[in-house]
Amino acid sequence: MNNIQGASKVVGGYIQVDSVLGFALFDRSASHSFISADLVKTIERVKCPTRKPLLVQTPMGEIQADQVYSNINLVIKKENFTVNLIVLESLNIPLVLGNGWLCAHKGVIYATQWKIFLTTPSGKRIEYQGGPLLPKEAYPC
DSSP, X not given: OOOOTTOOSEEEEEEEETTEEEEEEEETTOSSOEEEHHHHTTSOOOOEEEEEEEEEEETTEEEEEEEEEEEEEEEETTEEEEEEEEEETXXXXXXXXXXXXXXXXXXXXXXXXXXXXXXXXXXXEEEEEOBSSOOGGGSOO
């Protein structure tokens, strides 16, 4: 991706995850997309084992992940998207949408303006206005 003036790595905001509202971090530095164990409890889906366990580097250290939720519905600006989410037991952020998902939807993040531009599966370009900070509950104690 080209280095775009004002573009950065991270924007946060609330989106619909299946039938619940959850805080999502759109994070270009995350290689995959993740869901916290707490958010998993609120959605009624069957999780599946990963093909092989993944070792994920987080700010809190290395975490092993071995479960995934496939084809989870996200609603952003009244537009439907799907995502495969790896479960991280000790993740303090409910949802992380990583670089793979962002690239698939031609995501451009403007962190200084807390905006993200995405292309829907139907090809429509949308702008999502996030927020400057993570919610307090997402910070580690």
